[in-house]
Amino acid sequence: MQVKCPTCRREIEWSAAPSRPFCSERCRLIDLGAWLTQRNAIPGEPAPGEPEASPDWPRSTET
Numbered sequence: 069m070q071v072k073c074p075t076c077r078r079e080i081e082w083s084a085a086p087s088r089p090f091c092s093e094r095c096r097l098i099d100l101g102a103w104l105t106q107r108n109a110i111p112g113e114p115a116p117g118e119p120e121a122s123p124d125w126p127r128s129t130e131t
């Protein structure tokens with residue numbers, strides 16, 4: 069069965085890939101590193117369930 073490596077998109081043989089679904093240990097670490105970097109790169113990530121703009125936002129000065 070042929071699958072595509074999520075990191076480099078290279079087609080690999082599933083049964084012959086020791087680091088599947090990646091083509092190699094290197095690609096596996098790259099994907100893991102990218103995932104961690106993305107998480108750590110967003111310090112001001114809004115908490116889940118918190119709306120970006122509240123409907124009760126004070127706008128009484130506008131008429």
Ligand SMILES: [Zn+2]
Binds near residue numbers: 073075
């Ligand atoms: Zn790869």
